[in-house]
Amino acid sequence: MTARGLVAPLLVVVAAALLAPLPLVIDAYWQSLVINILMYVALATAWALFSGPTRYVSLATVAFFGLGAYTMAFLGETLPWQAVLAASAVLGALVASIVGLSTLRLSGVYFVVFTFGLAELVRQLVTWGEAKFGGTVGRFIFVDITQRDIYWLLLGLCVVIFLAGIWIGRSRLGWALRAIGEDETVARHSGVDATRAKVLVFVVSATFMTVVGAIMAPRWTYIDPTIAFNPIVSFQVLIMALLGGAGRLYGPLLGVIPLVLLFEVLSANFPNYFSILLGLVFLGVVYFVPDGVAGLIGGGRRTTKSAAKSAARRAHPAE
Amino acid sequence: MYLVDVVLSGLVLGGIYALIAMGLSLQYGVARIMNLAYGEFTIAAAFGAYVLFSLAGINPILALAVVMPLSFALNWLIYRVLMTPLVRRAPTAGALEVDTILATFGLLFVVQGVLLVIFGGTYFSYSYLAIPVEVIGSTLAANRLLAALIALALGLALYLALTRTRIGTAVRAVAASPASASLVGIDTAAYAAFAFALGGALVAASGVLVSMFLTFNASMGVVFTMKALIVVIMGGVGNILGCLAAGLLLGLAEALGGAFIDTGLTLAINFALFLTVLLIKPTGLFGKAAR
Numbered sequence: 001m002t003a004r005g006l007v008a009p010l011l012v013v014v015a016a017a018l019l020a021p022l023p024l025v026i027d028a029y030w031q032s033l034v035i036n037i038l039m040y041v042a043l044a045t046a047w048a049l050f051s052g053p054t055r056y057v058s059l060a061t062v063a064f065f066g067l068g069a070y071t072m073a074f075l076g077e078t079l080p081w082q083a084v085l086a087a088s089a090v091l092g093a094l095v096a097s098i099v100g101l102s103t104l105r106l107s108g109v110y111f112v113v114f115t116f117g118l119a120e121l122v123r124q125l126v127t128w129g130e131a132k133f134g135g136t137v138g139r140f141i142f143v144d145i146t147q148r149d150i151y152w153l154l155l156g157l158c159v160v161i162f163l164a165g166i167w168i169g170r171s172r173l174g175w176a177l178r179a180i181g182e183d184e185t186v187a188r189h190s191g192v193d194a195t196r197a198k199v200l201v202f203v204v205s206a207t208f209m210t211v212v213g214a215i216m217a218p219r220w221t222y223i224d225p226t227i228a229f230n231p232i233v234s235f236q237v238l239i240m241a242l243l244g245g246a247g248r249l250y251g252p253l254l255g256v257i258p259l260v261l262l263f264e265v266l267s268a269n270f271p272n273y274f275s276i277l278l279g280l281v282f283l284g285v286v287y288f289v290p291d292g293v294a295g296l297i298g299g300g301r302r303t304t305k306s307a308a309k310s311a312a313r314r315a316h317p318a319e
Numbered sequence: 320m321y322l323v324d325v326v327l328s329g330l331v332l333g334g335i336y337a338l339i340a341m342g343l344s345l346q347y348g349v350a351r352i353m354n355l356a357y358g359e360f361t362i363a364a365a366f367g368a369y370v371l372f373s374l375a376g377i378n379p380i381l382a383l384a385v386v387m388p389l390s391f392a393l394n395w396l397i398y399r400v401l402m403t404p405l406v407r408r409a410p411t412a413g414a415l416e417v418d419t420i421l422a423t424f425g426l427l428f429v430v431q432g433v434l435l436v437i438f439g440g441t442y443f444s445y446s447y448l449a450i451p452v453e454v455i456g457s458t459l460a461a462n463r464l465l466a467a468l469i470a471l472a473l474g475l476a477l478y479l480a481l482t483r484t485r486i487g488t489a490v491r492a493v494a495a496s497p498a499s500a501s502l503v504g505i506d507t508a509a510y511a512a513f514a515f516a517l518g519g520a521l522v523a524a525s526g527v528l529v530s531m532f533l534t535f536n537a538s539m540g541v542v543f544t545m546k547a548l549i550v551v552i553m554g555g556v557g558n559i560l561g562c563l564a565a566g567l568l569l570g571l572a573e574a575l576g577g578a579f580i581d582t583g584l585t586l587a588i589n590f591a592l593f594l595t596v597l598l599i600k601p602t603g604l605f606g607k608a609a610r
Binding site (some may be wrong): 055057091105108109112113114117120121124125127128131132180231242272273276277278280281282283285286287290 | 427434
């Protein structure tokens with residue numbers, strides 16, 4: 001890797017190092033707000049790792065997030081938290097592989113529909129299993145993790161996600177994903193193993209989401225399937241990534257911060273109208289910022305032509 | 320006799336699923352709009368029927384005559400105002416699909432939010448024709464049976480209108496190929512708006528029918544959207560008879576699964592069916608080879 005290639009990873013690490021002492025100097029309210037921001041940064045960036053380049057709109061975010069939360073609820077009292085996080089990552093990767101292998105042959109609306117229902121399906125299965133074998137549906141979580149620990153864990157995870165994103169973006173895998181996003185048929189004919197590339201990155205993205213769920217679970221002290229699998233999370237992640245711009249790694253970050261703050265204000269002041277306002281924000285983003293804030297900065301809507309050109313450039317890199 | 324009970328109630332349920340999905344099939348198959356706010360409009364119509372029945376004493380069959388034209392007009396407006404800009408800016412069919420999915424998401428939350436503000440989160444129902452009738456040795460609620468029969472009649476009327484009339488032929492031409500349709504002098508934009516609005520009228524009809532026998536609340540729309548999507552995709556996009564077959568299949572699977580496996584797993588059964596069909600035949604039971 002050249003010296004120039006080290007700039008982006010170094011930036012990520014330095015930014016994280018600067019942000020690390022933050023919870024020591026702010027009070028509980030602000031801590032919970034920055035935890036919220038970090039959670040959505042992690043989820044939206046993980047979402048965009050897969051959905052950004054491939055343009056497959058996934059609504060399954062909360063399915064994995066909820067799985068992670070439930071892993072913590074199940075194992076939190078018996079295993080140390082490091083082991084629980086590892087277990088949630090393994091579980092997330094396993095479920096994502098099964099889902100990916102069976103559904104990534106679907107594209108377009110078929111994929112959206114499937115992921116749309118996946119969270120509901122997992123929620124129903126967990127509810128059913130809990131009622132049948134556990135006796136009760138809800139669970140208490142008593143784990144010795146403080147708000148500060150959660151903040152640091154999330155910050156660390158964000159660093160890992162960004163480094164993974166930088167690496168994927170520069171690798172052959174990232175190139176393959178962008179080719180799939182442009183035109184899957186052409187990509188396949190050019191020798192891209194589309195299924196392998198899609199499943200791999202889908203699993204990576206879903207594993208990160210699962211770990212986020214496991215880290216966040218202790219904040220609730222009590223969870224049930226309606227809390228852990230709340231579909232609003234998937235929608236918010238989607239709209240944040242879109243507002244920021246899912247085509248670039250730093251894009252979702254630009255969408256998360258304004259929207260977390262906006263939703264915070266809205267849910268505090270207009271709790272009854274939250275759904276309507278969320279919908280209006282959604283419509284606003286789709287109609288007025290179709291390429292995201294990052295797209296505005298980067299200049300103009302990414303047309304098929306320019307993307308094809310840049311894909312051609314990447315195919316013959318001038319090294 | 321138990322099996323007959325289950326099969327019969329499955330078929331009745333399936334008939335209603337088929338109607339719920341037909342509206343979506345028109346909106347997606349002809350107007351190319353993937354309307355994810357679909358279920359919210361079903362629920363809105365159910366609330367409409369509830370209000371008409373409990374405040375004005377208008378029975379749900381008459382309510383159809385009020386709610387369907389209203390929904391037709393509203394959906395026509397939605398297409399003209401909200402969807403036309405997206406149709407204009409989309410470079411490809413795939414891009415339009417993604418854009419409309421996202422836009423109708425926003426719409427989903429707006430409609431759901433409005434319903435929540437007006438009606439709150441509690442469950443609603445009213446009692447209309449809740450009397451048992453006997454059909455081949457098994458008892459069914461009269462309102463369920465009536466709803467299924469009206470659903471079948473509407474489905475049949477739609478099928479005949481599409482295959483036997485000039486307007487129906489034009490609609491099918493737009494569905495098959497918008498570019499060629501405009502070459503032979505069909506105003507594709509107008510027909511797309513018409514199909515979207517007609518789909519909206521059918522959504523409203525299914526909402527009214529469902530309200531006759533189901534307890535519903537403001538946040539139940541997603542369930543209907545899911546079922547409609549599963550039926551449309553299973554039946555083959557834009558295929559009315561496919562809708563009917565897939566709807567009946569889904570209703571049957573749900574009733575049988577609920578009776579013999581576990582009622583807590585209906586969604587899992589839906590999904591298993593959906594995936595199996597797609598893995599065997601990616602374009603649906605009656606779909607064409609490629610779209």
